[in-house]
Amino acid sequence: MFKIAPLNNQFDHLIHNKINNKTKPLGALGQLELIALQLVKILSQTIKSDVEFTAFKAEICTPTLVVFAGDHGIAAQGVSIAPSEVTAQMVANFVAGGAAINIFCQQLGWQLEVVDCGILEKSPASKVHDCRLGNITAPLNLHMAMSTAQVKQGFSNAKSLVLQLKQQGCNTLAMGEMGIGNTTSAAAIMAAILNLPVTQCVGRGTGVSDELIARKINVVEQALQLHKAHLADPIALLAAVGGFEIVHITGAMLAAAEQGMAVIVDGFICSAAAMVAIKINPIVKEYLIFAHCSNEQGHQQMLSKLEVKPLLQLDLRLGEGTGAALSLPLLQAALGFYNHMASFADAGVEQVV
Structure with a gap:
């Protein structure tokens, strides 16, 4: 592909x-x-x-940062401090220009694009790209998060978007994400690809309690046991434990590299997508520049396993592509x-x- x-x-x-x-x-x-x-x-x-x-x-030229948003069925099981409805609320905030990523993009010279990959409440804003694969994934510890057909459709969506950005003059592409529950999905991807204990992969996300950490660990362990037959193949892995936004990020990384674009990788979620992209086509790694090491447990180990050195260490754990955005002055320097x-x-x- x-x-x-x-x-x-x-x-x-x-x-x-x-x-x-x-x-x-x-x-x-x-x-x-x-x-x-x-x-x-x-x-x-x-x-x-x-x-x-x-x-x-x-x-x-025309550096562009794309925030991909998707909702996760696993959020209903209390693995985050926020409900799924916050995803759509934050997408509205992106459109209104009020989020951290809006400010950083305005300050530093990024073009900002927002993509609805599948959130509970579809955005009415015309500025939001409609790449919906559904309105929420299935709970990954109970079912496949999505079908392989949805994964492939997400890749196709991402490829079309990257081609559009390329035609607009972009040669440097960064990605961010928004999706309540997506650190749980990324931790499952990390544990599966790196064959690590779940306790080393699950972190606090947006700042959850010890009780929620234990719940997240249990959920990820259940998911990996349920889907153990699907973990070796990267497409099946995304279908089993991925998120709609993670699928699109993975596809966008591969498509951008195919187009000869520099790809700026944000934090924990995007690095998990990068690991899947590398499993699909190892050459993509040559195009990846890792912007920062986040404050999410497991990200440092993830970067170490990938044998990459991030540009920044700012203890960020916001997502949205904020770390990737902040790397642009260093790339320009x-x-x-x-x-x-x-x-x-x-x-x-x-x-x-």
């Missing part, structure tokens, strides 16, 4: 030489140098010759020094090592 080209290594020597000849000691810009390398490789995929590459200027910082020869500075 998704044909993703491995990143071209043809120009690695030119990129390294350009970075290493800037007026700084080798490696002095740390992680920004690695981000510059990855971004330039992603954004130069269509370049064919050394001459063309030398003239190429990598730039982030990485390309800024790469494109505009003087070389030793340009500046007449004696080269240091």
